Amino acid sequence: MRTAYLRATMVALVLAGSTVATPAxxxxxxxxxxxxxxxxxxLSVELTDQAVRDRVVGLAPLDGIDPQKIDVRGRLGATIAKANADLLAAKGLPAGSARLAELRLAHESMVGPLRAGVAPLVATPPNDDNATGITAYEPGGKAQTLSTASIPRQPVLFVEVDVTTAAQLGMAVIQRHIKAPQPQVTVTAGYWASQITSIRFGDVQEPWFKGDAEIFAIVGGFDLNGDVRADTLTLPYLDDEDHTYYPNQVLVHWNRYKYSLADVVFMEDDGDTNYLNLAKALVAALAYILDGGAYVPLVNAILDAMPTSWWTDDPDFVDACYALTRDANWTRSCAGGNGTLGIKPFWVSEL
Known part of the structure; x- marks a missing residue:
């Protein structure tokens, strides 16, 4: 999923997650x-080998395939391993924690030509939704430029990041960095939480070369000690825009919070999010938020704290919902008008 809206001050939160956001x-x-x-x-160099091409055809429709699966001759092991290690570092994830590189056929219409023997190109999708061209490699490694104006008839294999795995690992990175000492919470019979009854994000015209992204949320408020708290969660079921989902997923655990108020920011990882940088930015922003005896919206404080040098039109910010309360039982639009969230109280019983 991609988004293309709210590209001014509110998107500052996302800058920490873009590997192309700063000159450095x-x-x-x-x-x-x-x-x-x-x-x-x-990979394109290997496609001169008919056995490799046959393996690619056999794996069609190629949706999230480990590149190792097409290494028929065993010549790509070191290259793939290096790419996976570099991807983890680029995304701020622990070394050796996952294999992130994957292959995807750019469009379902390409399955037929691929199976009919048309040689595929290999490329990586650009981050910019407005890119006019894509560098693709023919079998043997020769580069050519594909126009993004229309879907190519020739099959294109995209090398990209497994964003589902990356987001799951990234949530742990963020939580590890922003987690402050927590007060002891005694649960005698259970506690109240807020459960997502429905969630929907608006439709946009996404380019053909973009695949799914992984939506995640940052929920924030004040803990029982009066310190800022931020919890993270992934929403892996959010595959399609303009579609309503009914996950019954727990969004806020109210036994962790001092006030019956919390905010939630929805973001997406479309491949380039650096979770370590995002975690550091959140730590820096949260350090300035103090409990003055009244609730302070977390979203506002974080956005105000972000340096202006990080502003960009990167579309990784999805939307933000303010002032969720423990007894909230409603369905309403979020602040940016792109998201619609339904929540209700949910009692979590002790075993």
Missing amino acids: AAANANTVTQISDRLAHA
Whole structure:
């Protein structure tokens, strides 16, 4: 899923998650896109081998395939391992924690030509939704430029990041960095939580070369000691825009909070989010938020604290919902008008 709205001050929260947001990051030779591009070139060289091409056809429709599966001759092991290690570093995730590189056929219409023997190109999708061209590699490694104006008839294999796995690991990174000492909570019979009854994000015209992204949420408020608290969770079922989901997922655990108020920010990882940088930015922002005896909206405080040098039109910010309360039982639009959230009280019983 991609979004293309609210591209001014509210999107500042996302800057920490973009590997191309700052000049320093742009100068880094190991951005997610650059790493994926190098692997795409290496895979294209192997496609001159008919046995490799046959393996690719046998794996069609190729949706989230480990590149190792097409290494028929065993020549790509070191290259794939290096790419996976570099991707983890670029995304601020622990070394050795996952294999993030994956292959995807760019569009379902390409399955037929691929199975009919048309040689595929290999590329990595650009981060920019408005990109006009994509560098793709022919079997053997020769580069050509594909127009993004229309879907190519020739099959295209995209090398990209497994964002579902990355987001799950990233939540742990964020939580580890922003977690402050927590008060002891005694639960005698259970506690109240807020449960998502429905959730929906608006429809946009996303380009053909973009795959699914992983939606995650940051829920914030004040803990029982009066310190800022931020909890994270992934919403892996949110695959399609303009579609309502009914997950019954717990969003807020109220036994962790001092006030019956919390805010939630929805974000997406479309491949380039650096979770370590995001965690550090959150820590820096939360350090300035103090409990003055009244609830302070977490979203406002974080956005105000972000440096203006991080502003961008990167569309990784999805929406924010303010002032969730423990007894809230409603369905309403979030602040940006893109998200619609339904919640209700939910009693979590002790075993």
